[in-house]
Amino acid sequence: MTTSVKKLVTAVSTSIALMGAGHAAAEIKIGIAGPMTGPVAQYGDMQFSGARMAIERINADGGVNGEMLEAVEVDDVCDPKQAVTVANRLVNDGVRFVVGHLCSSSTQPASDIYEDEGILMVTPASTSPDITERGYELVFRTIGLDSMQGPVAGEYLASLNPERVAIIHDKQQYGEGIATAVRDTLKNAGVEIAMFEGITAGDKDFSSLITKLKQADVDYVYYGGYHPELGLILRQAEQADLDTVFMGPEGVGNKDINTIAGDASEGLLVTLPPSFDEKEENKSLVQAFEAKGEDPSGPFVLTSYTAVQLIAEGIEQADSTDPFEVAAALRSGSFDTPIGTVEYDEKGDMKSFEFVVYEWHSDGSKTPVN
Amino acid sequence: MQDLLYFLQQLINGLTIGSTYALIAIGYTMVYGIIGMINFAHGEIYMIGAYTALIAITGLAALGIAWLPLILIVALVCAMIVSSSMGWAVERVAYRPVRGRHRLIPLISAIGMSIFLQNYVHLAQGSRNIGFPALIEGGFRFGSADSFQTSISYMQITIFITTLICMSLLSLFISRSRIGRACRAVSQDLGMASLLGIDTNRIISATFVIGAALAAVAGLLLGMYYGSIDPLFGFIAGLKAFTAAVLGGIGSIPGAMLGGLILGVAESMTSGYLSGEYKDVVSFGLLILILLFKPTGLLGKPEVEKI
Secondary structure (H helix, E strand, O other): OHHHHHHHHHHHHHHHHHHHHHHHHOEEEEEEEEOOOOOOHHHHHHHHHHHHHHHHHHHHOOOEOOEEEEEEEEEOOOOHHHHHHHHHHHHHOOOOEEEEOOOHHHHHHHHHHHHHHOOEEEEOOOOOHHHHOOOOOOEEEOOOOHHHHHHHHHHHHHHOOOOEEEEEEOOOHHHHHHHHHHHHHHHHOOOEEEEEEEOOOOOOOOHHHHHHHHHHOOOEEEEEOOHHHHHHHHHHHHHOOOOOEEEEOHHHOOOHHHHHHHHHHOOOEEEEOOOHHHOHHHHHHHHHHHHOOOOOOOOOHHHHHHHHHHHHHHHHHHOOOOHHHHHHHHHHOEEEEOOEEEEEOOOOOEOOOOOEEEEEOOOOOEEEOO | OHHHHHHHHHHHHHHHHHHHHHHHHHHHHHHHHHHOOOOOOHHHHHHHHHHHHHHHHHHHHHOOOOOHHHHHHHHHHHHHHHHHHHHHHHHHHHHHHHOOOOOHHHHHHHHHHHHHHHHHHHHHHOOOOEEOOOOOOOEEEEOOOOOOOEEEEHHHHHHHHHHHHHHHHHHHHHHHOHHHHHHHHHHHOHHHHHHOOOOHHHHHHHHHHHHHHHHHHHHHHHHHHHOEEOOOHHHHHHHHHHHHHHHHOOOOHHHHHHHHHHHHHHHHHHHHHHOHHHHHHHHHHHHHHHHHHOOOOOOOOOOOOOO
């Protein structure tokens, strides 16, 4: 009796182990690394929902070269230290393709690890130019660069013929990078920069800064950073009767700014990638998101979807899951994606990516201004 | 004239933020004065106070109650009750069992408690910034309309007055009441006080409860003043308040008030005349200077060597 039970147990466990092994071999792991928690988790939600949808749809179509995609999701809290930890975890898990990270300051240190370990990374959100400046072979993105977004914002501001503009940033790689690009564009256009100053991310009290802006008598304030700080600045500025128009990058353009700033968010100017979800050819995809109760209109949903799709098409074209061969396929090919036709240059940046200026409203909607 | 108005505005900004630093600093300074440990979880108690107040306000709004004084009082009472019980529980769970050991042990316990509470709120309330309704709006303005105007909002006035009331009540309580006298006795000599029949455990608990209640007041005020709260905001505020306590002389209640105001004004003047980037550099630089030249802080008494 005991022996037969033992045999049974052995047989069952062996077969489970074998099943597991067989299962794993037929799957391509896609790491998805972004903030699930922390102050910018809502951007992470966009990233995860876009990437999950792509994996679901590709698997429903029979996978990539007959192999299924499997998501390995990790949380980097948009913290550079945590990003390194989760990058190492993905390495340990045997992941060879990563969609992520979200914040430039996380993407940068994580990409060092991926490049060393031969892992291909596509970031759907990091816009800092430095990320692709280091000659890495395996780093790509499905979003534009601060050096493209900054000039769009700067040129728009310059076209309004302002007398004086103040530029504030959060001293982080993303915020300061884009703020510098805006400053340079405005300077070239001959606009007077009344102020160029950093704040500390996580601060809550901006009364001194707002007093200073009031004193400087500026027409426009450009803020390089994310919505938690800008939301508070908008709200505290309204309470202090500061009469000026604020503008920010896509890092401030989400509905959470309305819960913080309330009516003060009306009239905020934001540069965002064009609304891919309103494109005619993405209709069925948008419906698929809506059927799941998810909102495809966030700026990083379809860029994340595209990141997964590019990895899948790269693997198909290279007919290999070797990240270096996939990278070569991505560089040489031209891909039809929900965010338009994607072609890569040597650095891993898209050859063209458009940013549009929107006016934000206090109900969380937006209208294009140019 | 314009320069003067500008200076005045930055002074008001600084005093407002300084008063709330002072309210939080009380919790650090009282606990240090009595048992000689730094309660690093105090910033989290403050954060929990703010969350409780927000939940109470939201709840009242859902019930359709719109009478402002009632909302404020209910929010304040709820926040004070929850924070105080939290303060009491933290002491009971994390500090009392390790009291009297090497001084590093309660310190580590306190840091652990701080991490625990932060992550607990992360899980319970989510990690996003939550908007806090501005219940008190409007204010006074000075200066001509076409140039720079100094404004002082009703919210800032509320913060000053509440802080003043809290501080005066606390001073009266410490100097006049029985528990206050026992507090002073325990802070002078814990062993001797207990020999004289003072229930030292009760007094220490009372210290934590009072500190937590004041932190809850600060939580409600600052939530309304700034406009958003998140699970991490207690940490930074706690660090600043701790600096204020050390600056004024840790263990001294007037010192906490003075330290808070100096720190607040130093920060706003740095942002106003130099650059916001140097705000923390100046406030912590100030701390280093004070510690170098007057290690007991501005109003602290030199520690008498107990033999």
